[in-house]
Amino acid sequence: MTLDRLRPLADRALRPFVAGSVRLGLTPDVVSVIAFVLAVGAAIGFYRATPLAYVVGALLVFLNGWLDLLDGALARQLAVDSRAGDLLDHVLDRYADVVIVGGLAAGIEGYALGFLSVTGVLLTSYLGTQAEAVGLTREYGGLLGRADRLALVGVTGLAMAIVPRVAGMSLVAWLLVLFAVVGHLTALQRFWGAWRDLSS
Numbered sequence: 353m354t355l356d357r358l359r360p361l362a363d364r365a366l367r368p369f370v371a372g373s374v375r376l377g378l379t380p381d382v383v384s385v386i387a388f389v390l391a392v393g394a395a396i397g398f399y400r401a402t403p404l405a406y407v408v409g410a411l412l413v414f415l416n417g418w419l420d421l422l423d424g425a426l427a428r429q430l431a432v433d434s435r436a437g438d439l440l441d442h443v444l445d446r447y448a449d450v451v452i453v454g455g456l457a458a459g460i461e462g463y464a465l466g467f468l469s470v471t472g473v474l475l476t477s478y479l480g481t482q483a484e485a486v487g488l489t490r491e492y493g494g495l496l497g498r499a500d501r502l503a504l505v506g507v508t509g510l511a512m513a514i515v516p517r518v519a520g521m522s523l524v525a526w527l528l529v530l531f532a533v534v535g536h537l538t539a540l541q542r543f544w545g546a547w548r549d550l551s552s
């Protein structure tokens with residue numbers, strides 16, 4: 353379902369924000385750090401687990417995703433080709449993934465689900481990086497890439513304020529089940545894609 357295909361559309365929508373960031377003197381690294389701080393704020397909201405905290409957490413996650421796109425667009429606009437910046441961005445994204453899913457899991461005390469979700473999420477990204485490490489193009493797609501995950505977390509956070517439980521289980525628990533199952537499937541899907549490309 354990857355939303356990553358919408359990147360060209362997002363790039364166009366980002367133009368005024370890129371121009372604004374340039375005027376403010378923001379660098380891509382600063383934007384990456386701000387995005388991470390917002391992810392920590394979202395995780396605290398999810399851990400508090402009140403309807404209002406879920407809504408605030410959801411909005412912060414949407415903002416985190418937006419800034420994740422903005423730092424790359426800003427780097428391209430400023431023609432900054434910084435390997436250190438790329439490293440910082442990816443490392444902060446992974447920590448953001450961990451704190452967001454960790455906050456959701458802690459909020460409902462679903463630690464086993466949290467463990468399976470976090471490993472699925474991290475292995476998805478790892479397989480993309482690993483494909484790049486063996487000389488293939490970095491793979492962002494698949495069933496559940498980061499853009500999809502952030503969109504689902506945001507929508508679930510908002511929905512928690514309206515319908516917190518479905519079929520006797522918290523909506524957050526359903527989301528973590530999805531991340532646990534589809535996250536690992538996406539990792540395997542990326543592995544299979546890379547394996548096929550290398551074997552052909």
Ligand SMILES: O=P(O)(O)OC[C@H](O)CO
Nearest residue numbers: 445476477480492497498
């Ligand atoms: O490999 P993904 O889909 O988890 O995405 C990783 C990147 O950090 C997205 O900016």
